Amino acid sequence: MSFSNESHNYIYLKELNNAMIKLLIPNTVLLFAFLITSLAGNGLVLYVYTLKLKSKTDDRYFIPCLAFVDIITCSTGASFLISLNFNPLNFRNDLICKLIWSLNHSIALISGMLLLAIALQRYIKVSRLLNSSMTLRSKRLTITAIIIGSIIISVPCLFFYGEAEVPLKNKNRTITGYNCGAVPNVNRNLLLAYSVTLLLISLSGIFALITLYSVILSIIYKKESVRKRNNYRQNVNVQHGLGNTNNTDGSTYTDAESYSTNMDSTTTSNQQQTNEGKPTIKENKPTVPAGIRIRWKSKTFRILCRIMHKHRFFIMFFLIAILSCISYLPRFALMITGSVISNFWYELTDVEYFIALCFYRGYLLNTAVNPVIYLVFDTDFRSSCKQLCCSDR
Incomplete structure (x- = not known):
């Protein structure tokens, strides 16, 4: 058994x-x-x-x-x-x-x-x-x-x-x-x-x-922030001979950002001249897409x-x-x-x-x-x- x-x-x-x-x-x-x-x-x-x-x-x-x-x-x-x-x-x-x-x-x-x-x-x-x-x-x-x-x-x-x-x-x-x-x-x-x-x-x-x-x-x-800032200053000094490349708010921009900023400034100036009664100047629109400009302006993303x-x-x-x-x-x-x-x-x-x-x-x-x-x-x-x-x- x-x-x-x-x-x-x-x-x-x-x-x-x-x-x-x-x-x-x-x-x-x-x-x-x-x-x-x-x-x-x-x-x-x-x-x-x-x-x-x-x-x-x-x-x-x-x-x-x-x-x-x-x-x-x-x-x-x-x-x-x-x-x-x-x-x-x-x-x-x-x-x-x-x-x-x-x-x-x-x-x-x-x-x-x-x-x-x-x-x-x-x-x-x-x-x-x-x-x-x-x-x-x-x-x-x-x-x-x-x-x-x-x-x-x-x-x-x-x-x-x-x-x-x-x-x-x-x-x-x-x-x-x-x-x-x-x-x-x-x-x-x-x-x-x-x-x-x-x-x-x-x-x-x-x-x-x-x-x-x-x-x-x-x-x-x-380190990358400092290096980017120094590289930008060197590039601006070589191209424009300027000693101070800082903005009033202490931020820095790449060449693409500077282009975008200059175009925005031109557009704003043209609008002001039109409001003051001066001849209207053709508005220059930036050729860089808005989405890309926003991305370039993100310092953290670039770094x-x-x-x-x-x-x-x-x-x-x-x-x-x-x-x-x-x-x-x-x-x-x-x-x-x-x-x-x-x-x-x-x-x-x-x-x-x-x-x-x-x-x-x-x-x-x-x-x-x-x-x-x-x-x-x-x-x-x-x-x-x-x-x-x-x-x-």
Whole structure:
């Protein structure tokens, strides 16, 4: 009778496992897409930045490091998650589960801290601190400290996660499934404290990133304003020999704006002469469309366009940081929810479970999108990729 019960339990567990595999097919396909895209894109980034690009500028130092971390993140994370999708209720390897959880946490921390190091490097360079750049020795020490710190923070995963028993109800009896997650006998208060600590570290990093990039943008904006004002004065001095090019309100204009202003002044003068009884002079209408003149008169818009063109690396790293923050926050939020509610994942409906799982694993999207951002903003990288494509033909 005992053998018969075990046999029925095994068959029922296998049926549930197969049903879960079918439910997770879209997620599995998505993980395969992330894996292939990330390996191809970041592999290309590593190849081009380390072997093809001759200009080893200070701006590009951390890009190969970040690409290598993205490769490890996606290759280990996606492969492990795909294996989980094929054994959602019958995963029976405690050691691999512990190692993968620890590795995923440490790699995620390394990626986030690298983004923070990149922001700090941009701040040092823009604000002209420490000879305008980080030395090669300081960069290497920074990377080493990031790796060691991330590993230390991830060590508790070895004790909190592993092969977990999952109670599955079958009509009047309960059978046991197995999954990779928080172990049942772990202290829930300690697990919650660890999850909250990770969330606080993440929020602190996000706040630091926002602060640094806000300060950087402020410095760049001020410098571009001063440079634009000086360039305008030099152009006016060369063309007209005038020493003072400031308006009464302290604002400056480009040549197109001066043209527009002069035309408006001529029109106003002609109207005044007509009102005084003098012969009417044909009104000169400006040939520049009104919409364009309004845009040119926006000082902020002009300076921001110049920043977009001149400071491409700043915009590139800023976008990478924003996407990373957006992709990781749902993961930490669901981790805390799972720490507070022990059976959170198993009380969800099929649709709710699928949606929550996509958000939980959505951090892998960041690893696949980063190469596209490099391609858009780094013209040298884009040119090298075009040369590779042409050479293949």
